[in-house]
Amino acid sequence: MLTATADLAPTSPHALVIGSGFGGLAAAVRLGARGYRVTVLEKLDAPGGRAYVHRQDGFTFDAGPTVITAPFLFEELWALCGRRLADDVDLRPVAPFYRVRFDDGTVFDYSGDAAAMRAEVAKLAPDDVAGYERFLAASEAIYKVGFEQLGHVSFERWTDMARVLPDLLKLEGYRTVYGLACKHVRDEKLRVVLTFQSLLVGGNPFSTTSVYCLIAFLERRFGVHFAMGGTGSLVRGLVGLIEGQGGRVLCGRGVEEILVEDGAACGVRLATGERLAADVVVSNADSAWTYKHLLPARYRRRWTDKRIAKARYSMSLFVWYFGTRRQYPDVAHHTIALGPRYRGLLDDIFTHKHLADDFSLYLHRPTATDPSLAPAGCDTFYVLAPVPHLDAGVDWRERAEPYRAALARRLSETLLPGLEQEIVSSLLLTPQDFQDRLSSYKGAAFALEPVLTQSAWFRPHNRSEEVERLYLVGAGTHPGAGLPGVLSSARVLDAIVPHGRELPRRAHPAPDEEGPHHVRPTPGLIA
Known part of the structure; x- marks a missing residue:
């Protein structure tokens, strides 16, 4: 039986979040800070999504994300709850960031130390040291536009894309990741060192837009970190924030359908048949899965089954x-x-x-x-x-x-x-x-492939184009995959989801679609 807990204001609007990956947990914290009663629904037996934790034979295995960059995005979430990240999670810098071993045994230690990196480049490709510096300068310029200015902006209209096209052209966003590296350095091994990071967000460096070269500067500026206890300690910390706000994370609750009334999302139907009402629904499920399997085809005009099938996936x-x-x-x-x-x-x-x-x-x-x-x-x-x-x-x-x-x-x-x-x-x-x-x-690990024609406005929007009061976060929406990307997708919600006190409460619970009338609230219906 699911009922509102006593510490949640019954007059506050209710937000349902589908999925407890980092995008969903970050969205829940942000919604909780904006006056919503939040319930996170996770189909697995523990939170985390791709960041699930396996414990076996005395070993702890982080299932997914292990490279922690841009820790300030986590610090923002803790600050929204009046806490410090360091109170709950011990982040340690990792050095080198990566040890790159080539097939012939050549080793390159990739780090955030400027002098050490110059020395490594000089050892591998002495004629490319200046070119490497130019590549890093290009990465910084892309970062300042692509991440600082646009990473948390919702691309809802084609004019939003048109406005940034001059900057993208100036920064050579039409090039691929590999193409930008080739512009600056000649050594083939160094080109690999400067481009493999796009694979960490599901992108082929030979087709992914060079906007993702910003990763090089992002790592240089903020470092690469690891959470003591494993990445799962960040998941546990976020769950603690949500519960501290009065929200809940419910596991073993798979969602089968997003319910719609009068053109707006109004709740979900669980695999058990139970229906939960909501004033807003946020899906952290894979965007293609959300549209193909959770939102019935009769409500979809843009993300039809045909379009979903034809898209390119990581x-x-x-x-x-x-x-x-x-x-x-x-x-x-x-x-x-x-x-x-x-x-x-x-x-x-x-x-x-x-x-x-x-x-x-x-x-x-x-x-x-x-x-x-x-x-x-x-x-x-x-x-x-x-x-x-x-x-x-x-x-x-x-x-x-x-x-x-x-x-x-x-x-x-x-x-x-x-x-x-x-x-x-x-x-x-x-x-x-x-x-x-x-x-x-399709079993794609990073959702849509991050090519230019599937980025920003061309990606499934953070505010659903199909129905009102449905929002998307995670790797399959803007800005994309990787921990900074999915956490930034939750930041977008601050600009597009009304504050809880500004959102009128629904007059009815979720509809019973098996009949023409609304059902009366039942013990299993969260209003």
């Missing part, structure tokens, strides 16, 4: 979480282990939808910073391989274990000697799981 991921009985102290917190191909592999993943035999990997060793995430004398890892989304037609029930074994052999030959004999805990996440467990359309 790659998916194969993630293997594992614990070892020994430690590997020479392995950095974040390692990018590149394979023999760069562009060819990305063509296979994004264009040909082909699962190649070779791979490039991201290896995460959180115990490099926080040994408590593994039993004494052990290490916690996950290794992530970008792979095609489900349009590739791969049967992951058959391919998962052979693919995992191939990753284990590769790691054993390179970064983790003897790995196959040291594994004591193992867990897999495949593209099929991204669809079935995380409700990601």
Whole structure:
């Protein structure tokens, strides 16, 4: 039985948030600070979405985001609740940001130290030091426009896009990430070092708009951090903020449909059949999934099934979480282990939808910073391989274990000697799981691919174009994927969702669509 809690003002408007990923949790905090009673609905048994935490055999595995940048976006959320982030979460800087290992064994330590970076560039490509500095200056210019000025702005009209086009042209946003790197540096390895970050937000550097080159300056300015206890400590901290505001995070409550009355969202229907009423609905579910599976087709004019199917989606991921009985102290917190191909592999993943035999990997060793995430004398890892989304037609029930074994052999030959004999805990996440467990359309790990024609106004809007009082946050809306992106999508709500005291309460609960009349409130209906 779900009823309003005593500490919530019954006259305050009610907001339902679908999904408890970082976008949904940040949206809930912001709505709570703006006078809403907030209920977050999560279909899994614990909050976090892609930031779910797995605990197994004494190991703690963060399921998803592990690179924390722009910590001020978290600090804003704590400040809205009259608290300090440091009161609840211990963020530690990571150095180097990434250790990049090329297939031939060449190593590049990517950090925020200007002198150290110049030295690393000089060692790798001595003729490109000046070009690297020019690239970083271009990244800073893009950051100041693309992130500081536009990252929290809602692109609701085409004129909003037209207004920023001169700036985008001046900053060469028509180039790709790789194209901008090529303008400034000649060495192929350095070009890889300056462009792989777009893959961390689901973008192919050979097709993603160069606006995403802002990541280089974002990391230089604010650093790369890790939350002690794992990324899940940030999730727990946000849940605590929401509950402190009088809101609730309810797990095991999957949403089947967004209910609409008189052209406006008015609640949701759960998988159990229960109907919950709301004055506003915010979906942190994947935007394509929201429109295709949660909002009935009769309410959609722009995001039709045909348009959703024709859009371009990011790659998916194969993630293997594992614990070892020994430690590997020479392995950095974040390692990018590149394979023999760069562009060819990305063509296979994004264009040909082909699962190649070779791979490039991201290896995460959180115990490099926080040994408590593994039993004494052990290490916690996950290794992530970008792979095609489900349009590739791969049967992951058959391919998962052979693919995992191939990753284990590769790691054993390179970064983790003897790995196959040291594994004591193992867990897999495949593209099929991204669809079935995380409700990601086509199993795409980062929603829509961040090409120019699917950015800003061209992306699903933060204020739904289809029905009133429905809002979208998360990777599939503006500004895009990555923790700074999804947290910024929640910032957009401050400008487009009316303050709670300004929003008239609904006169009726959610309608019973099986009959022509409104149902009377029941114990299972939140008003």
